[in-house]
Amino acid sequence: MGAEAAVARTRRRRRGLLNKVFGCPYVLIAPAVILIAVFSIQPLFFVLQKSFRNFDMVQGIDRFIGLANYRSIFTNPLFLQALGNTFVYMLCTVGFGIVFGVLFGLFLNKRGGMFDLTQSVIFTPHIISYVSISVMWMWVLDPRAGMANYLLQSLGLPTSMWMRGEESSLFSVMIVALWKGLGYTSLIVIAGLQNIPPYIYESARLDRSRGFNLLGRIILPLLSPTLFFLLVTGVIGSFGTFDIINLMTVGGPNNSSNLLVHWIYQTGFQFFRMGPAMAASVVYLAIIAVISLLNFTVFGKKVHYQ
């Protein structure tokens, strides 16, 4: 009996110790914190530090130069063009993306075979890789043999150089980005619409609210948390666009479709100018932070959470 009691006591003590160690919240979140620290926080500080230095891995140079990298990028017309293109790209893809997403979401927010099928079909581009999409659209938008110019010609409309033209290359990329994102945005909007209780719609019908009145006074305000989510994630996502540029236009022709992240990649890993690339990365981070803050302070207040 004495031995059994001692064994039981030891077991209880061990269990208690295990609980103390593995039950401690800091231990439980440690793996995630370590990953974030190693792959996000540490690189962030590394880039921040190196942005103030003449850092060349090939030649082994690492010298403090103050704000020289920042001055060089803000006097570089190609960087400024890429930055401007990014703002235009962000405004158009997020703005039109949300508008089209809402329109499609409102239209598809019904039950029934055709609507369910259509929802699945428009979501498909979202799950297809950028590689496949880029190849497909490069064929469609080919100025000489593509379907787009063929259709325009048959309608008697002027054709376009699409990705090959300086005026149209960014526009071409935006079309592809909007097309790819439409299904995702629509589905998120549909989920938001279905979160609005049916009796609210009924009450609005009894209040003789329909059409734009119903949309503007009832649906959009109650959809605001969803729209805010799409706005915040859309802005951050569009600023970080890389794949579609690298695959379709490589930033050209003549930097006309180059975006910020792609410019950073080219500058750092193709031209090996790490200093300016890191300075641009810091600028990118600062812009995202400011825009996110503006989103939360300006638009966040207008969001109605139920």
Place this chain on the structure above:
Amino acid sequence: MTKILFERVKKTYPGGHTVIEGLDLTIDPGSFTILVGPSGCGKTTLLRMIANLETITGGKIFIGDRLINGLPPGECEIAMVFQNYAIYPHMTVRKNIEFGLKNVGIPKGERERRVASVLSQVGLGECIDVKPSALSGGQRQRVALARAISKDPKVFLMDEPLSNLDAKLRSQMRSELIELHRQLKSTFVFVTHDQVEAMTMGDCIVVMSDGRIMQKGSPKEVYSDPKNLFVATFIGDPGMNLLKLDNGSTAGFRPRKTRLFKPAAKEAAGFAVRGTVTVKEVLGGDFLYLLDTPIGRFKVKTEDEFDFDEPVLMQLAGENLYYFDKDEQRIYDASAIGGCRARLAEAVAHGR
């Protein structure tokens, strides 16, 4: 004061399920009519058809002289109070009430006057610029009520508006709705599954089951003179006790109209059955007993107290007995009643 008329009304959902078939009903002008029945009986569907929130598959519905089939909701001159209040969560109380008034073009001055008036009527004047999230359930229900009153409708439709409130608040709101009906003198149509609510609030009760009207009458009529077995068992808390007779008919008696005595007591006129108390529920001033007797298990509601397992004598007075035929319809024919009474007497004697 407006009448509502249902002529051969039918409702079939996509998929072919018919919930209401050929229903005829007249809701009297200025009445407080209660549609009561178990879940799935069609009472809410009927109410929603008045508002045109459900399409009318067949038949006609008139509000006054106006045929409302196919009219958009909101053009039937009705106001509706939902079970979940259905007030817009992103609008203040003021805007909730004003919204519908603005949509029909009521000028700003008149809107402001109505908002102030209805909020004063429901006692929420100080909450005018508050959002619903800051209001209690009872206050939200009052906002819904205020919104309905502000429209000055011909008919008020209420779909179980008190279901989400606690018992005390429900009782308070019941009185307020009765008072409101008295003040406004409009036609009220109130849906509930709670027959206590039905009996206390309405001046006309329509008992429904499976899309059909089982009985329409005053609370006293449906309680004291049930036309069929369904109404007899549904109305009353608890419903009528039933005893199957050997000719296929059924005898019934209300728990409230049954007396209990100690076994040694002298048997009064009528039928007396010996039994044992198996369940005892304390209801404040009353007790509800479940008795085990040789002829079946019956409920009795009385102010007298008995103990568990105590033997008792259950008295059924003749005038408190009801008889129903094989088709569950009430028997009124004197000779048929006599026959049933004789069979009941045999059953009681046999059970002794």
